[in-house]
Amino acid sequence: MALQHAALLNTVCLEARGADAAAFLHAQLSRAVADLDPDVAPLAAWADPRGRVRALVRVVRLPERWLLVTPRDGADELLKKLGMFVLRSKVTLARADDIHVTALLDDDDEWLTATGVRAADESPNRLVRRDDLTFVRVGPSYWQALGAPARLVSLTAGMREASADEAALAEIQLGIPAVTSAVADRFVAQMLNLDVLDAVSFDKGCYPGQEVIARVHNLGGVKRRARRYGLPADPPAVGAAVLAAGAQVGEVVRSAPAGMGCELLAVVDHAAADSLLTCAGAPLAELPLPFAVPRD
Numbered sequence: 001m002a003l004q005h006a007a008l009l010n011t012v013c014l015e016a017r018g019a020d021a022a023a024f025l026h027a028q029l030s031r032a033v034a035d036l037d038p039d040v041a042p043l044a045a046w047a048d049p050r051g052r053v054r055a056l057v058r059v060v061r062l063p064e065r066w067l068l069v070t071p072r073d074g075a076d077e078l079l080k081k082l083g084m085f086v087l088r089s090k091v092t093l094a095r096a097d098d099i100h101v102t103a104l105l106d107d108d109d110e111w112l113t114a115t116g117v118r119a120a121d122e123s124p125n126r127l128v129r130r131d132d133l134t135f136v137r138v139g140p141s142y143w144q145a146l147g148a149p150a151r152l153v154s155l156t157a158g159m160r161e162a163s164a165d166e167a168a169l170a171e172i173q174l175g176i177p178a179v180t181s182a183v184a185d186r187f188v189a190q191m192l193n194l195d196v197l198d199a200v201s202f203d204k205g206c207y208p209g210q211e212v213i214a215r216v217h218n219l220g221g222v223k224r225r226a227r228r229y230g231l232p233a234d235p236p237a238v239g240a241a242v243l244a245a246g247a248q249v250g251e252v253v254r255s256a257p258a259g260m261g262c263e264l265l266a267v268v269d270h271a272a273a274d275s276l277l278t279c280a281g282a283p284l285a286e287l288p289l290p291f292a293v294p295r296d
């Protein structure tokens with residue numbers, strides 16, 4: 001199947017530069033990055049002291065700087081609040097407006113091989129550098145390309161244009177949440193399955209929220225987690241209630257159009273997960289994820 005491209009205009013890159021950039025990010029994020037393999041671009045959370053996720057970023061290590069790929073909604077607040085922790089560290093934080101992000105959807109072995117992007121290791125989060133472009137394998141049949149806007153236009157010339165909604169749907173199908181201002185500070189990392197998505201390291205030093213996230217991991221878990229659902233209706237708003245017998249048992253984290261309705265990720269109570277669930281007045285049908293949702 002031929003590749004399609006979608007400009008992710010609702011995604012931005014922040015950057016960290018300086019001698020202490022690696023140490024600073026390592027001390028702030030839930031994922032170990034100080035000795036990050038340059039061929040890996042993992043997800044990582046930035047949490048508050050209660051372990052609630054303030055932001056979710058993809059960490060991209062480049063020779064001259066670090067990029068944090070994150071939703072545009074909430075990025076300025078993230079930059080402002082992260083900056084409060086710089087103190088005497090030799091690090092500067094800013095918007096990397098010279099870097100845009102494009103989704104490459106579906107698959108094309110011939111094109112990927114010819115471009116030099118196809119890697120022998122095709123696990124999620126693999127990073128491939130080709131000249132002035134950076135490619136991240138988010139999942140099967142879904143790559144993200146990072147680079148200068150004009151360079152991305154040249155890269156995708158001749159490809160069918162897809163929509164950002166199609167890219168969002170691909171991420172929902174992989175179980176990847178989007179932490180925007182509507183859900184910031186609401187969920188502990190495990191509620192969003194960030195431990196399953198390799199966005200949390202349990203053998204690194206302290207970071208904001210580490211004590212709570214580690215306690216959840218070591219002493220019992222959480223009572224609700226994100227699951228994927230199909231809904232025969234328009235995409236509900238982030239934060240929309242998930243109901244069982246009229247009582248709220250969860251809330252929507254992310255949604256995107258799909259077929260005759262939509263698909264969504266919702267954080268739902270384990271005790272209600274097997275019940276008849278509704279959202280926006282329509283029934284929810286649970287759909288599979290690439291991993292088993294832990295019951296903790």
